[in-house]
Amino acid sequence: MHFWIWKLALRYLFPKHRRGTFFTWTSIVGIAAGVMILCVVLSIMNGFDENIETKLVQINGKVKILSQKPIRNYTEWMQRLRLQAHILGVSPFVQGVALVQKEGRVIFPKCFGFDKKTVGEVLPFSKFILSDNGTYGAFIPKTVARELGLATGDTFDLYSPLALESIKNEVMILPQEIPVAGYFKTDWAEIDRDTIFFPMELLQEAYGMEDMVHGFSLNVDDRYLRSVCEDLNAWLPSNMHAYTWYELNEDFLHVLKMEKAMSFFVLLFIVLVAAITISSGLMTSVVRKQREISLFLHWGASRLQIVRLFCFQSLILSMLGIVLGLTTASMVLHFRNAIVQFLTGWFLPKDALWNFYNFEQLPAVWCWKDIALILAFSLIITLLASLLPAWKATRTSIIKGLRRE
Amino acid sequence: MNKLLEVRNLTKSFAQPLGASHMLWQNVNFALGYGENMSICGESGSGKSTLLFALGRLEDVQSGKIFFEGKEVTDEKSSNIKGIRYIFQHYQLVNELDVYENIVLPCYMQRCPVDAKLLKLLLETLKLESLQHRMPAYLSGGERQRIAIARALITQPKLLLADEPTGSLDEDSGRQVMDLLFYVCKTLGTSFILVTHNISFAKETNHVFYLKQGTLLNEEG
Ligand SMILES: Nc1ncnc2c1ncn2[C@@H]1O[C@H](COP(=O)(O)OP(=O)(O)OP(=O)(O)O)[C@@H](O)[C@H]1O
Numbered sequence A: 001m002h003f004w005i006w007k008l009a010l011r012y013l014f015p016k017h018r019r020g021t022f023f024t025w026t027s028i029v030g031i032a033a034g035v036m037i038l039c040v041v042l043s044i045m046n047g048f049d050e051n052i053e054t055k056l057v058q059i060n061g062k063v064k065i066l067s068q069k070p071i072r073n074y075t076e077w078m079q080r081l082r083l084q085a086h087i088l089g090v091s092p093f094v095q096g097v098a099l100v101q102k103e104g105r106v107i108f109p110k111c112f113g114f115d116k117k118t119v120g121e122v123l124p125f126s127k128f129i130l131s132d133n134g135t136y137g138a139f140i141p142k143t144v145a146r147e148l149g150l151a152t153g154d155t156f157d158l159y160s161p162l163a164l165e166s167i168k169n170e171v172m173i174l175p176q177e178i179p180v181a182g183y184f185k186t187d188w189a190e191i192d193r194d195t196i197f198f199p200m201e202l203l204q205e206a207y208g209m210e211d212m213v214h215g216f217s218l219n220v221d222d223r224y225l226r227s228v229c230e231d232l233n234a235w236l237p238s239n240m241h242a243y244t245w246y247e248l249n250e251d252f253l254h255v256l257k258m259e260k261a262m263s264f265f266v267l268l269f270i271v272l273v274a275a276i277t278i279s280s281g282l283m284t285s286v287v288r289k290q291r292e293i294s295l296f297l298h299w300g301a302s303r304l305q306i307v308r309l310f311c312f313q314s315l316i317l318s319m320l321g322i323v324l325g326l327t328t329a330s331m332v333l334h335f336r337n338a339i340v341q342f343l344t345g346w347f348l349p350k351d352a353l354w355n356f357y358n359f360e361q362l363p364a365v366w367c368w369k370d371i372a373l374i375l376a377f378s379l380i381i382t383l384l385a386s387l388l389p390a391w392k393a394t395r396t397s398i399i400k401g402l403r404r405e
Numbered sequence B: 001m002n003k004l005l006e007v008r009n010l011t012k013s014f015a016q017p018l019g020a021s022h023m024l025w026q027n028v029n030f031a032l033g034y035g036e037n038m039s040i041c042g043e044s045g046s047g048k049s050t051l052l053f054a055l056g057r058l059e060d061v062q063s064g065k066i067f068f069e070g071k072e073v074t075d076e077k078s079s080n081i082k083g084i085r086y087i088f089q090h091y092q093l094v095n096e097l098d099v100y101e102n103i104v105l106p107c108y109m110q111r112c113p114v115d116a117k118l119l120k121l122l123l124e125t126l127k128l129e130s131l132q133h134r135m136p137a138y139l140s141g142g143e144r145q146r147i148a149i150a151r152a153l154i155t156q157p158k159l160l161l162a163d164e165p166t167g168s169l170d171e172d173s174g175r176q177v178m179d180l181l182f183y184v185c186k187t188l189g190t191s192f193i194l195v196t197h198n199i200s201f202a203k204e205t206n207h208v209f210y211l212k213q214g215t216l217l218n219e220e221g
């Protein structure tokens, strides 16, 4: 029965009639600080990651079928795709680059051709559109509008790569004159910087693709995402391939993961420092308690029990630190927006957060897997930190200890 | 030969630098019967404490034999000799525990249940009942020594080794502690060996020994 060791360990930290020693509280606060910061930072990172993932799904669709060559008879393909199980929506697209000119100013935007009838099945397209004057034309982001000095209702010239091709053959293809139908904003910086959305037919014409498309976006029941992709790839011809949104953004998602792992690793050092404090505090206590430890050994306590006596102390400290850390972390996360507002209120003008960092509300996702990892690491580190003092305690010589005054 | 403790030709020396050795005492012989008590007097540095530690197997000896309850314990581990307990000049209480917890602590470590009757008796005779929930730091020296005595006796040892138990106490409280020690040991039938500088305390024991120049001399000798 280890009951008395627990009790004695507890008493060493919280002597009767006292609310804990200075060592007890500094240790608890140290561990709590580490756990709190880890929980808060990882939760907010999870929040941002989740936002990013949602955005990635929104701009890509859940599955994309890409082809090495333009796909002919796309309507026929669409019908066949719709017949597959768990596919909730199909929309074709055309994509590429082009040269856009407006009164001497030139840019090379990415061009995305959407199918007006079906795009809503796979992307929240209507959410992206800020304004639409109803004309048959392109949607541009605010940056492109600024660069070219364009407004809704204006027109710009579109030179397709086909035009270059034609120069070789000494033929002149005239640029298309495209009206601006409105503005869009996806909140994905890369797209909002230099992409123009066109009705698909416009781009097909510009690229000379007749009834061909570059690929399809699919909406798929989330539960079957992977299996649908696998089935599709078994079934599609070899020059076509289906990718999930996370396969398409593998590198990016990998960077996010790395970022999180690095933060975890770096912030764990706070716990490490707290554990070292515990270690040194316990070491002092071992040295001060040589007389008592000798008596315990003389009374018949085993060396293992002495080890436990000190390991239990650090376990108690880290468990209390963890409880305090989790409590403060959940409080900080609960009031995170008030805290951010309070802090930014001092230094930044209104809207600065939105303008620079693209958020107003701090996202946070409490992930129990991360929390469990934080707790496990904190416990293990503090336990390891107590091993040295505990070992030192077992080296106590009974006679030397008892002879001390 | 029904003795509680018998010591034959016990010799203790300490190694000195340069390979020399310092003989502390040699050929120590004595025997102590059940329920008897004895005292050891001697100059400071004569080796009284060392002798007590040797009897409880906390200090090794060079030669000689120790028999406890008829069994040789010369090479036994100290924690296996449950019948011998110590009290010290400086009490050695655990400051983080209250009086009651201090007293019962050895039971936990020895993995034996607390004998409630014995505990009550000890608290009563040693006048500790009202102090049970106090912390040692706020008690007087006499009170602390009484707690140490109760703590030593709670596991029912046959032999109590007391190393200058009144060394830090003034005349009156020393007297009181000694009276209680004599009384409680008599009640429980516990033998004790008292190391003291106080001749009048020593005289009250059954046998008085002097440790002088490395030999243990009987009162008469
Ligand atoms: N580990 C050791 N190594 C060397 N010498 C030691 C050791 N332990 C004790 N001694 C020596 O043994 C001698 C006796 O010590 P001890 O503590 O037994 O004296 P004592 O009779 O109890 O004295 P006092 O009355 O002052 O308590 C001392 O001179 C001390 O220096």
Ligand SMILES: [Mg+2]
Pocket: B048, B049, B050, B163
């Ligand atoms: Mg001494």
